[in-house]
Amino acid sequence: MTAHRLVVVNAGTSDPSATRMLADRAAARVTRAAGEVGEEVRIDVVDLRQLLPELPGALASRHLGEQFTRAVDLLAQADGVIAAGPVYAAGPSGLFTSFFQVLDTDLLIGKPVLLAATAGTARHALVVDGEMRSMFAYLRALPVPTSLFAASEDWGDGALEGRIERAARELVLLMRSGFARAVREETWGAYQHEFGSAGDTGEVSVDTDLMRLATGGRYTPRAN
Amino acid sequence: MQFGIMSVSDITRDPVSGTTPSEAERIASIVRIARKAEEVGLDVFAIGEHHNPPFFSSAPTTLLAHIGALTERLVLTTSTTLITTNDPVRIAEEYAMLQHLVGGRMDLMLGRGNTAPVYPWFGQDIRQGLPLALENYNLLHRLWREDVVDFEGHFRTPLQGFTATPRPLDGVAPFVWHGSIRTPEIAEQAAYYGNGFFANHIFWPPEHTKRMVDFYRQRFEHYGHGTAGEAIVGLGGQLFLGRTSQEARERFRPYFNAAPVYGNGPTLESFSTQTPLSVGSPAEVIDKTLGFREYAGDYQRQLFLMDHAGLPESLVMEQLEMLGSEVLPTLRAETQARRAPGTPDAPTHAARVATQFPDGVGRQVRPLANRGDNVTGGSPYEDSEFVATYPTL
Numbered sequence: 001m002t003a004h005r006l007v008v009v010n011a012g013t014s015d016p017s018a019t020r021m022l023a024d025r026a027a028a029r030v031t032r033a034a035g036e037v038g039e040e041v042r043i044d045v046v047d048l049r050q051l052l053p054e055l056p057g058a059l060a061s062r063h064l065g066e067q068f069t070r071a072v073d074l075l076a077q078a079d080g081v082i083a084a085g086p087v088y089a090a091g092p093s094g095l096f097t098s099f100f101q102v103l104d105t106d107l108l109i110g111k112p113v114l115l116a117a118t119a120g121t122a123r124h125a126l127v128v129d130g131e132m133r134s135m136f137a138y139l140r141a142l143p144v145p146t147s148l149f150a151a152s153e154d155w156g157d158g159a160l161e162g163r164i165e166r167a168a169r170e171l172v173l174l175m176r177s178g179f180a181r182a183v184r185e186e187t188w189g190a191y192q193h194e195f196g197s198a199g200d201t202g203e204v205s206v207d208t209d210l211m212r213l214a215t216g217g218r219y220t221p222r223a224n
Numbered sequence: 225m226q227f228g229i230m231s232v233s234d235i236t237r238d239p240v241s242g243t244t245p246s247e248a249e250r251i252a253s254i255v256r257i258a259r260k261a262e263e264v265g266l267d268v269f270a271i272g273e274h275h276n277p278p279f280f281s282s283a284p285t286t287l288l289a290h291i292g293a294l295t296e297r298l299v300l301t302t303s304t305t306l307i308t309t310n311d312p313v314r315i316a317e318e319y320a321m322l323q324h325l326v327g328g329r330m331d332l333m334l335g336r337g338n339t340a341p342v343y344p345w346f347g348q349d350i351r352q353g354l355p356l357a358l359e360n361y362n363l364l365h366r367l368w369r370e371d372v373v374d375f376e377g378h379f380r381t382p383l384q385g386f387t388a389t390p391r392p393l394d395g396v397a398p399f400v401w402h403g404s405i406r407t408p409e410i411a412e413q414a415a416y417y418g419n420g421f422f423a424n425h426i427f428w429p430p431e432h433t434k435r436m437v438d439f440y441r442q443r444f445e446h447y448g449h450g451t452a453g454e455a456i457v458g459l460g461g462q463l464f465l466g467r468t469s470q471e472a473r474e475r476f477r478p479y480f481n482a483a484p485v486y487g488n489g490p491t492l493e494s495f496s497t498q499t500p501l502s503v504g505s506p507a508e509v510i511d512k513t514l515g516f517r518e519y520a521g522d523y524q525r526q527l528f529l530m531d532h533a534g535l536p537e538s539l540v541m542e543q544l545e546m547l548g549s550e551v552l553p554t555l556r557a558e559t560q561a562r563r564a565p566g567t568p569d570a571p572t573h574a575a576r577v578a579t580q581f582p583d584g585v586g587r588q589v590r591p592l593a594n595r596g597d598n599v600t601g602g603s604p605y606e607d608s609e610f611v612a613t614y615p616t617l
């Protein structure tokens with residue numbers, strides 16, 4: 001059987017990084033939870049720090065360099081994603097947010113995502129659910145119900161381990177359900193995809209109102 | 225294969241000298257650049273259309289008519305004419321007039337324009353950009369081919385018994401290229417009518433351009449205009465020449481780094497690797513340009529962006545000299561040698577007249593005596609029989 005493909009996106013920039021540590025622990029739990037039901041997980045890690053030299057081009061003109069292109073290819077193939085970033089000044093770090101903002105909005109449709117954040121203080125605890133979750137809702141991804149947040153004091157608290165366990169199991173359940181693939185196979189046409197976007201299936205439908213207008217037909221807008 | 229330059233008509237501060245040309249300087253300069261293009265042996269000069277600073281080209285037919293009077297051989301075109309915010313009736317009239325004035329040495333490229341605010345300035349809605357482009361071209365196509373047009377569409381007031389004047393030179397409509405970056409409907413329309421398809425090409429990786437061009441070629445064949453290989457394709461490009469690749473990069477880098485479209489973004493090297501931008505020695509530019517046919521097939525027109533991002537006129541002239549003397553002869557010879565047998569040439573007015581009128585003489589329309597109106601039936605021209613199909617008032 002083929003392994004579930006899990007992509008860890010880590011926006012932590014120090015080395016070692018608490019954010020990367022949290023993401024790695026979640027990834028390890030995901031592997032273990034999948035293993036308990038006899039399934040494998042293949043993990044690829046995208047360290048956003050390595051994409052920093054390409055970020056200006058991506059932000060200025062959506063020109064994706066080699067590293068960005070590799071990250072996009074990995075995410076396109078992913079069955080599940082762990083997205084982890086540090087919190088700066090009451091929001092996800094700029095690097096974390098910028099990365100997902102330059103991605104094609106079709107890329108993550110229906111994909112289960114485990115959201116994780118680290119911070120120096122517990123006052124940032126709602127950033128994951130208040131800000132990260134809304135961005136992934138916009139991207140039409142499927143964040144798992146349990147979010148991970150670790151302030152400095154949480155690293156010594158057994159409760160964090162319990163939340164990691166819960167979030168990982170939720171991610172495994174969603175990956176195993178095949179929801180993301182089913183969306184692609186069964187309801188993909190219900191989303192608007194641009195030519196060349198991540199949602200582009202390679203086939204261009206000529207059976208549309210606009211295609212008929214392109215070939216001399218009448219334009220009759222539909223009431224929405 | 226035609227080679228030429230295209231200008232987006234930007235007025236940009238020269239990041240090296242620190243000066244920004246005035247509109248007057250830049251407009252006078254573009255005329256000299258176009259004349260230089262002819263002098264160095266290029267085939268085509270194309271100008272964009274914009275209606276906001278820092279661009280100067282709001283009235284391309286006026287500019288092209290002037291350049292047409294000062295040149296003899298150059299084909300004049302647009303890159304692009306806005307088929308969305310311009311009334312197709314005005315496009316039909318203005319470009320037919322241009323066609324007469326320059327003796328058929330023109331065609332035009334249609335695009336939608338990318339500035340959101342321009343739509344309301346001309347009473348249109350950008351959310352309707354694509355259907356506007358498609359419907360407007362359907363009408364434009366007929367206005368140049370039917371002496372009397374009845375039309376009712378969604379976007380403009382209906383026409384009854386309307387005649388766009390002057391009729392196209394020799395009875396042959398100007399050739400149209402449909403320009404698009406990523407809209408298959410535009411490629412489909414180009415294919416349906418057997419018109420040309422122009423892929424902007426710059427800013428985009430080759431795989432993307434290849435898919436659009438392939439789609440257009442397949443649909444061109446589907447509609448019975450010829451084989452996919454016979455479809456009429458144009459590509460954009462962007463180059464900067466130096467004696468050596470190092471010299472080219474050193475001289476172009478400050479302009480690239482400050483350019484409005486990619487300034488402070490990707491590096492020159494990264495952009496050159498992943499897009500058609502060619503910055504280098506003549507040999508490098510030749511190699512890269514010849515590589516385009518590997519994914520786009522044998523094509524008919526190659527336009528290079530050159531006078532942008534604040535490059536001073538003296539530098540543009542120097543680039544044109546190098547292009548003409550050290551790049552163009554090899555590009556022409558190699559393109560000719562490599563292209564598949566049966567690949568059509570770029571359409572010209574003379575060739576289109578010869579196709580449409582096998583005896584080689586185009587139509588010369590002469591209006592009938594003034595009837596005082598054009599809505600009460602009958603043809604307005606001596607040589608054309610017209611049967612009114614609209615309700616007679």
